[in-house]
Amino acid sequence: IAGAEHKPSIRNLEEATDYAYGIYNWLQDMEMELGNAKEYEKRIIFCKEVIEILTWESDSSDNYRAAIGESMNQLGQVKKCDEWYKNWSDEEPKNAACINSQIWCLVERNEFDRAKTLIEEYFDGHTECNVKNITMFMRAASLYKALGDEEMAISYEKKMKIFQKGFLANPIQ
Numbered sequence: 001i002a003g004a005e006h007k008p009s010i011r012n013l014e015e016a017t018d019y020a021y022g023i024y025n026w027l028q029d030m031e032m033e034l035g036n037a038k039e040y041e042k043r044i045i046f047c048k049e050v051i052e053i054l055t056w057e058s059d060s061s062d063n064y065r066a067a068i069g070e071s072m073n074q075l076g077q078v079k080k081c082d083e084w085y086k087n088w089s090d091e092e093p094k095n096a097a098c099i100n101s102q103i104w105c106l107v108e109r110n111e112f113d114r115a116k117t118l119i120e121e122y123f124d125g126h127t128e129c130n131v132k133n134i135t136m137f138m139r140a141a142s143l144y145k146a147l148g149d150e151e152m153a154i155s156y157e158k159k160m161k162i163f164q165k166g167f168l169a170n171p172i173q
Contacts, residue, residue, distance in 0.1 A: 007053065007054055007055040008054060008055065009054060009055050009056070009057060009058050009059055010023055010024045010027070010054060010059045011058050011059060024059075027050055028063060030046060031043060031046060031047055031050075031063065031064060031067050034046055035067060035070070035071065038074070040071035040072075040074045040075050041071075041075065043067055043068075043071045044067075044068050044071045044072065047064040047065070047067045047068045047071075048064075048068065050064050051064050051065070060097075062095065062097035062098070063097070065088055065097070065098070065101075066097055066098070066100075066101035068084060069081055069084045069085050069088070069101055069102065069105060070101055070104065070105060072084055073105040073108060073109070074108075078109065081105055085098060085101070085102040085105070089102070094122065096122070096132045096133040096135075096136055097132075099118055099122050099136060100133075100135050100136040100139060102118060103115045103118050103119065103136070103139055103143070104139065106118070107139075107143060112143065112146070112147060115143055116143060116144075116147065119136070119139075119140045119143065122136065123140065128159065128162075128163070129159040129160050129162065129163035130163060131167075134160060134163060137156050137159060137160045137163075138156075138160065140152075140153075140156045141153045141154075141156040141157050141160070144156065
C-alpha cells in the first residue's frame, strides 16, 4: 500500500465483499482473543498493523489503540505505556476511549491517585453520561468506591442511571 489514498476503510472492505465476511467483527475478535490468550506482544503487532493498513476517516481506531496501551501495561512496559497514552491524548484531548483505557492501566498498577486525577480532568462536574463515555462513568464509580468516597461513587452512578433511563426511552442517539 503506497499511500493513504489507497488504504481502504473497514466500511469499504465490508461493502466490497457485500458484508459476507464480517471484517469489522473479525478484526475486533482477533484483537480480543490475543489479549485473552495473554499474547500481548502479538496483540501490539496485530493492532499496529490494522491501524497502519486501514484508513480511519469513517471508523475509529480507538479499540486498537487502547489494546496497544493495555498490552504494554500488561507486559510491564510502564514508560512505553505512559508515553503511548500521552501521545494519543496530545493528538486527541478528551478522547474518552484513550482516557478510559489509561485509567484502567493506572488502576491495574495501583496508581489510584493518577487515575483519580485523570477522571477529574475529564469530568468537569457538568459532563453528562453518554454512549461514548458510559464505561468511564462506571470506572469512575468503581474507583471512588475503592477509595472509600461513596458520595462521589453515587454521583457517577446517578448520572449513568439518568442516561440509561433516557436511552431506553429513546434508543436512537
